[in-house]
Amino acid sequence: MSLTEVRHDSEVPGREALETATADLEAPFAVVDLDAFDRNAADLLRRAGGTPIRLASKSVRCRALIERALRAGLQGILAFTLPEALWLAEHGHDDLVVAYPTADRSALRALAAGPHERVTIMVDCAEHLDLAVAAVREAGGGPIRVCLDVDAGWWPLRGRVRIGARRSPVRTPEQAAALARAVLARGELHLDGLMSYEAHIAGVGDRPPGRPLMGAAIRAMQRASARELAGRRAAVVAAVREVAPLRFVNGGGTGSVERTAAEAAVTEVAAGSGLYGPTLFDAYGAFRPQPAALFALPVVRRPDGRTATLLGGGYPASGAAGADRLPAPHLPPGLKLDGQEGAGEVQTPLRGPGAAGLRVGDRVWMRHAKAGELCERFDRLHLISAGAVVDTVPTYRGEGECFL
Ligand SMILES: Cc1ncc(COP(=O)(O)O)c(C=O)c1O
Numbered sequence: 001m002s003l004t005e006v007r008h009d010s011e012v013p014g015r016e017a018l019e020t021a022t023a024d025l026e027a028p029f030a031v032v033d034l035d036a037f038d039r040n041a042a043d044l045l046r047r048a049g050g051t052p053i054r055l056a057s058k059s060v061r062c063r064a065l066i067e068r069a070l071r072a073g074l075q076g077i078l079a080f081t082l083p084e085a086l087w088l089a090e091h092g093h094d095d096l097v098v099a100y101p102t103a104d105r106s107a108l109r110a111l112a113a114g115p116h117e118r119v120t121i122m123v124d125c126a127e128h129l130d131l132a133v134a135a136v137r138e139a140g141g142g143p144i145r146v147c148l149d150v151d152a153g154w155w156p157l158r159g160r161v162r163i164g165a166r167r168s169p170v171r172t173p174e175q176a177a178a179l180a181r182a183v184l185a186r187g188e189l190h191l192d193g194l195m196s197y198e199a200h201i202a203g204v205g206d207r208p209p210g211r212p213l214m215g216a217a218i219r220a221m222q223r224a225s226a227r228e229l230a231g232r233r234a235a236v237v238a239a240v241r242e243v244a245p246l247r248f249v250n251g252g253g254t255g256s257v258e259r260t261a262a263e264a265a266v267t268e269v270a271a272g273s274g275l276y277g278p279t280l281f282d283a284y285g286a287f288r289p290q291p292a293a294l295f296a297l298p299v300v301r302r303p304d305g306r307t308a309t310l311l312g313g314g315y316p317a318s319g320a321a322g323a324d325r326l327p328a329p330h331l332p333p334g335l336k337l338d339g340q341e342g343a344g345e346v347q348t349p350l351r352g353p354g355a356a357g358l359r360v361g362d363r364v365w366m367r368h369a370k371a372g373e374l375c376e377r378f379d380r381l382h383l384i385s386a387g388a389v390v391d392t393v394p395t396y397r398g399e400g401e402c403f404l
Contacts (some may be wrong), residue, residue, distance in 0.1 A: 001005060002365065003338075010213055010399045011067045011151070013033060013384075013387070014331070015080070015331040015332050015365065016192070017387050018296075018331065018365060018384070019104070019363070020387060021384045021387050021388050021389055022105040022296065022382065022384070022389060024389075025382060025389075026298075027296040027297055027298040027311075027363045028295060028296065028297050028298065028312055028378075029085050029293070029295065029296055029378065029380075029382060030293065030295040030296075030374060030375075030377070030380075030382070031277070031281065031293070031294050031295070031296070031381065031382045031383070031384050032062075032065065032292050032293050032294075032381050032382075032383055032384070033291075033293075033294070033383060033384050033385075034068075034291035034292075034383050034385040034388065034390070035290045035385055036101070036277065036291065036292035037065065037068070037069075037276070037292040038068075038072060039204055039290055040151035040274055040275050040276075040277055040289045040290055040292055041069055041072040041073070041275055042066075042072070043274070043276070043287065043289065044074075044254070044257060044271050044274045045072070045206060046072075047257040047258045047261070047287060048200050048257050048258070048271075048390070049258065049261055049262075049268055050259045050261075050270040051199070051261035051266065051267070051268060051269055052074075052075045052267070052269075052334050053073075053074045053257070053268065053270070054068050054074070054075060054076040054077065054078045054097065054194055054269070054270045054271075055074040055077050055078065055272055056078045056080075056253065056270050056271060056272030057077050057078065057080060057084065057088070057268075057272065057392070058079075058080050058099075058272065058372045058404075059254075059271075059272025059273040059279060059370075059371035059372040059374075060272055060275060060276070060278065060371070060372055060375075061372035061373075061375035061376070061394075061395055061397075062128070062271050062375055062381055062392075062393060062394070062395045062396040063088075063091060063396075063399070064294070064379075064381075064383075064391070064393035064394075065180050065275070065381070065393070066088075066093075068404075069275055074271075075095070075268070076095035076096070076097065076268070077093055077096045078097050078099045078250070078270045078272075079096050079097065079098045079099065079119075079153060079268050080098070080100060080106075080403060080404060081097060081098065081100070081215060081404060082098050082102040082104055082107040082111060082119070082402040083101065083104065083107050084098075084099050084109065084120060084298060084396075084401070084403040085119045086107060086110055086111060086115065086116070086119065087303070087403075089114070089115040089118050089119055089206055089242065091296070091332065093118075094115075094117060094118040094121045094161030095118065096120065096341055097119075097120045097122070097195070097248075097250065098119065098120065098121050098122055098194070098374070099122060099141045099197070099270070101121070101122050101123060101128050101149070101320075102121060102122075102128075102131075102312070103125060103131060104130055105131065105135060105306065108121075108131055108132055108134075108144070109135045109138055109139035110134035110139070110355040111135065111144060111338060112132075112135045112136045112138075112139040112140065112141040112142045112144055112188075113139040113140055113141040114141070115192065116141055116142055116143065116144050116145065119145070119146070119302075120145040120146065120147050120192045120193060121144060121145070121146055121147070122146075122147050122149050122195065123147070123148060123149065123183070124144045124148065124150075124167070124169060124170050124178070124179070125169060125170075125179075126147040126169035126182060126243050128146075129146070129182060129183060129186060129189060132146065132188065132189060133186050133188045133189065133248065136188035136189075137188065137322075142188050142189075143187070143188055143189045143190040144188065144189055144190070145189075145191075145192035145219045146183055146189050146190065146191060146192060146249075147192055147194060147195050147250075148168065148170065148176055148179055148180060148183075148191070148194045148195070148240065149168040149195050149196070149197075150169060150170050150171065150176055150194060150195070150196040150233070150236050151166065151168045151169070151171040151196065152167075152196040152197055152198065152199070152229055152230070152233070152251070153165055153167075153171075153200065153225075154224065154225035154228055156219065156224070160161070162200065163200050163201070163221060163225065164199060164200045164225075165197070165199040166272070166324050167197070167199075167266075168196075169400060172232075172236070172248075173232075173235045173236045173237070173239035173240075176194070176239055176240050177239040177240055177242065177243050180240045180243040180244055180254075181243055182259050183244075184243065184244055191240075191243075191244045191246070192246070192248070193246055193248040193249065193250060194236070194237060194240055194246055194248075194249045194250070194401035195249050195250040195251065196229070196233055196236070196250075196251075197250075197252070197253065197254075198226070198251065198252065198256060198260070199253070200221070200222070200224065200225065200280060201222045201225060201226055201229075201252075201255060202203060202252050202254060202255040202256035202258065202260070203205060203253055203254075203255055203280075203322065204218060204222070204255065205218075205255065205280060205281065205282070205283020205284045205399045206218045206219045206222060206283070206284055206285055206286075206287040207284060208324075209282070209283060209297055209399065211403075213390070215285075226256075227258055230263050230265075233249075233251065233265050233266070234262060234263070234264065234265040236265075237249050237265040238265075245335075246267075248267050248268050249265055249266050249267045249324055250266070250267075250268050250269070250270055251263070251266045251269060251270070252266070252269040252270060252271070253269075253270055253271055253272075253273070253291070254271045254272065254273040254281060255281065255284055256269075257269050257271055257287075258273075258286070258340065262332045264348045264400040266302070272371060272372065273289075273371040273372075274287075274289045275289070275292065275333065275371070276291075276292050276293035276368075276372070276374070277289030277291045277292050277293070277371075278293065278317075278367060278368050278369055278371045278374075279291075279315070279328050279367050279368070279369050280289075280324060280369050280370060283324075287298075291330065291367050293367070293368065293371065293374055293381075294330060294365050294366065294367060295315075295366050295367075295368070295374065295377075295378065296326075296363040296364070296365050296366070297310040297311055297312060297313050297363065297364055297366060298310065298311050298361065298362070298363055299359065299360055299361065299362045299364065300347070300360060301347075301360065302358075302359075302360065303349065305356060306355055306356060307338070307349050307350065307351055307355055308335075308349070308350050308362075308364070309347050309348065309349040309350070310347065310348040310349075310350065310359035310364055311346070311347060312344075312345070312346060312347045312348065313327060313343045313345070313347070314343045314344045314346075314348065315327050315343065315346030315373070315374065315377050316344075316369070317322065317368060317369035317370035317373055318370065319370075324350040324369060325369050326342055326343050326404050327343050327366045327367060327371075328362075328366065328367050328369070329350055329354075329362075329364055329365075329366055330365045330366055330367045331364070331365040332350045332357070332364070333354055334353040334354030334355075335350045335351070335352045335355060335364060336350065336351050336352040337349075337350065337351075337352040338351055347387075350364060375395035375396060375397060376395075376396075376397055376402070377397075378395055378398075379394060379395055379397050379398030380392050380393065380394050380395060380398045381393055381394075381395060
């Protein structure tokens with residue numbers, strides 16, 4: 001039977017400290033270690049070297065922690081849907097950029113008639129512009145601020161190989177300038193910024209555990225892609241700035257903060273996952289966020305002497321399905337998911353040397369593979385600092401909000 005790998009990090013509070021802090025809670029529950037969260041925020045800011053960091057809210061999904069990150073020095077929010085951005089605007093936030101295009105006509109009308117000076121939408125084609133124009137004509141108000149999304153993928157071998165997320169069709173300086181002119185031609189719109197997100201660098205760890213050859217290949221790909229992107233991004237930005245001024249040029253993510261921030265054409269980077277420190281970000285060589293977000297599951301049965309079975313736990317992360325998308329046992333050490341059952345809907349059996357000492361009623365501390373998706377499973381986060389729960393705050397889900 002194959003077992004997925006153990007991941008363990010000795011920097012976070014030990015099991016005893018977590019158990020003491022949360023002794024009054026019934027598992028399952030989720031916590032965020034504020035001390036680790038704050039250190040992670042400081043490390044992101046250090047890595048950015050003075051370039052502002054816009055907070056990717058999808059990777060936090062909890063208003064109290066979004067506000068904490070902004071107090072720590074991140075600036076502005078990269079939202080993930082327009083209804084989310086409108087909701088955050090209602091709660092007093094501004095400088096909201098929606099990172100993905102929208103076809104939500106009623107939200108666009110609400111934007112046009114409402115906080116159109118505080119929210120910027122993402123566009124990469126004429127249809128996006130037409131939807132926003134129609135909303136302004138129907139609802140009044142506006143203009144709606146738009147940000148041009150430019151593809152950051154790497155296309156070696158004359159485009160026969162295409163590496164990167166399938167995002168914007170806009171790739172060249174000429175295409176970007178043409179879209180900028182199309183925005184300017186519509187009085188209902190205002191050209192606000194430009195974004196190009198290099199998912200294959202910012203979100204793909206360059207030291208995958210146990211796979212040195214794959215790691216070497218990823219590092220070579222990322223180096224070559226970053227070189228190509230830096231030149232193309234500068235040319236794209238220059239071409240668009242000849243058409244109209246840009247308030248911001250956004251790029252990057254947790255995995256590429258220092259590299260993207262070093263580009264002169266980029267005025268801000270985005271990041272969010274580095275605050276919670278999920279397992280996918282263990283696979284980077286140059287930095288190591290501390291695991292700040294954890295969830296505790298109760299041991300509910302012992303099918304045999306080598307197995308401890310937890311209640312629930314089937315919270316896989318999005319993306320191409322694979323073992324790296326599964327949650328990982330964190331504490332006590334020496335636990336592995338079962339290769340046949342994985343993390344299950346109603347139960348998660350754990351094997352490994354750590355399992356023998358577990359009793360029914362004990363808890364196992366787990367980590368999610370991605371950051372904000374954990375908050376779709378829990379309606380509150382218990383915030384721990386200096387060995388005690390200091391607050392309990394709702395996630396988006398806990399506020400009754402489900403944006404995706
Ligand atoms: C447009 C965009 N920018 C930045 C990020 C980086 O976010 P994180 O730092 O949470 O990985 C993402 C993540 O998917 C994204 O889609």
